[in-house]
Amino acid sequence: xxxxxEASEGCATxxxxxxxxxxxxxxxxxxxxxxxxxxxxxxxxxxxxxxxxAFAWPGWALNHGQTxxxxxxxxxxxxxxxxxxxxxxxxxxxxxxxPDSVVDFARVKAEKSTTWKDAAPIEEYTVTYxxxxxxxxxxxxxxxxxxxxxxxGQYEKLSKALEGRTLASGAVKVSGGETGAYVVKSAKGxxxxxxxxxxxxxxxxxxGAKEDVQRFYPKFPL
Numbered sequence: 001x002x003x004x005x006e007a008s009e010g011c012a013t014x015x016x017x018x019x020x021x022x023x024x025x026x027x028x029x030x031x032x033x034x035x036x037x038x039x040x041x042x043x044x045x046x047x048x049x050x051x052x053x054a055f056a057w058p059g060w061a062l063n064h065g066q067t068x069x070x071x072x073x074x075x076x077x078x079x080x081x082x083x084x085x086x087x088x089x090x091x092x093x094x095x096x097x098x099p100d101s102v103v104d105f106a107r108v109k110a111e112k113s114t115t116w117k118d119a120a121p122i123e124e125y126t127v128t129y130x131x132x133x134x135x136x137x138x139x140x141x142x143x144x145x146x147x148x149x150x151x152x153g154q155y156e157k158l159s160k161a162l163e164g165r166t167l168a169s170g171a172v173k174v175s176g177g178e179t180g181a182y183v184v185k186s187a188k189g190x191x192x193x194x195x196x197x198x199x200x201x202x203x204x205x206x207x208g209a210k211e212d213v214q215r216f217y218p219k220f221p222l
Contacts, residue, residue, distance in 0.1 A: 080106035082132045094144050094202070098127050102219050105129035105138055105212075116143050116203075119154045129216065138208040138216045145201050152180075155198035158205065159183050162194060167214065172199050184217065186210050 084100035084107045091110075100107055109128040116124055121143035129138045145151040164187035172180035182197030193210035195217035197203075206217050 077104035077131075080104050080131065082106045082108070082130065085109060092123055094123055094142065095125055097222060098125075098140075098142070099221055102129060102216055102221075104131050105136075105216055106131075108137075113141060113143075115141050116154060119143070119145075119150070119157070121145050121154075121203075131212075136209060136212050138206050138212050140220075141205045141207075143203055145203075148201050151198055151201045151203050155181065155196065155203050158196055158203070162196060163187055164190065167193060167210075168195075172197055174199070182217070184213065 080101045081104065087096060087098070087107075087110060095110060098107060098110060106129065107127060108130045109126075111126055113124045113126040115126070122145060124141070124143035127140045127142065129140060130136065143154075145154070159181075162183065162185045164185045166183060166185055168182070168184040170182060171178045172182055179200045180198035182195065184193060184195045186193040191210055192208065193213040195204075195206045195213050197217070199222060202222065204220070204222070206213055206220070208216070
């Protein structure tokens with residue numbers, strides 16, 4: 001009986017020890033699980049705060065340059081805010097072909113010119129296009145010759161005289177056929193630019209602020 005009792009007490013002791021180990025393990029597991037949840041929650045909080053901070057503090061996550069550029073593109077005018085000055089009733093075919101407007105530039109002045117008189121054009125004019133702000137005026141000199149070769153010679157002379165970096169150049173084409181050439185230049189360190197082009201017997205030269213000239217000449221219809 002004593003042996004059996006001792007055996008029973010031994011089993012009971014072992015069972016108590018096993019139960020104690022299980023409780024300890026469960027407690028440890030519960031504690032580890034709780035710590036893991038706390039770490040994950042803390043990390044999530046940091047991420048959320050970082051994201052909130054990124055959009056609350058200018059200059060970090062927001063690309064202000066791109067936003068500003070997009071804003072300028074969407075607000076850029078495609079038609080003039082001022083009316084074009086009418087041409088005289090007796091305007092020649094060349095002068096009469098000068099458009100009332102080019103994008104947001106309106107024709108505000110047109111008069112006879114002698115800028116290229118040494119090249120003996122049959123007619124020559126200076127036409128001013130404006131947005132309404134004098135700082136953005138584009139001055140266009142246009143002249144016509146009887147022969148295409150004479151106009152080509154004047155274009156080549158003028159293009160060689162242009163100084164500065166070439167911004168653009170290429171051929172002028174009408175209905176798929178090449179009728180002339182163009183070049184756009186700007187002097188080093190200058191905010192001004194000049195676009196020069198020839199279309200058959202007519203030579204054009206547009207001068208003004210670089211940005212304005214670059215918007216103007218590709219949209220000019222002649």
